[in-house]
Amino acid sequence: MKKDAYYFPHFSNARNDSKIIKLRRIIGIEGYAIYFMLLEILREQTNYKYPLSGIEDLAYEWHTSKEKIFSVISNFELFEV
Secondary structure, eight states, X not given: OOOSOOOOOOOTTGGGSHXXXXXXXHHOHHHHHXXXXXXXXXXXXXXXXXXXXXXXXXXXXXXXXXXXXXXXXXXXXXXOO
């Protein structure tokens, strides 16, 4: 049977990381949600990479702005681009 979902570790105290605190302070809890949804998207990719050209589609799907998603990706040292 093919697996549809894969496990990846999530620290129970991730919210206390200084980068995550800054993210939550600036963007709010929505930024935290965007961060973890991005991690899930990356985990689903065979090479753990996602094209930046697809961010607008994610924004539509998640009912948020592409600017917020780009901010989470670019401004908090959470991802390598």
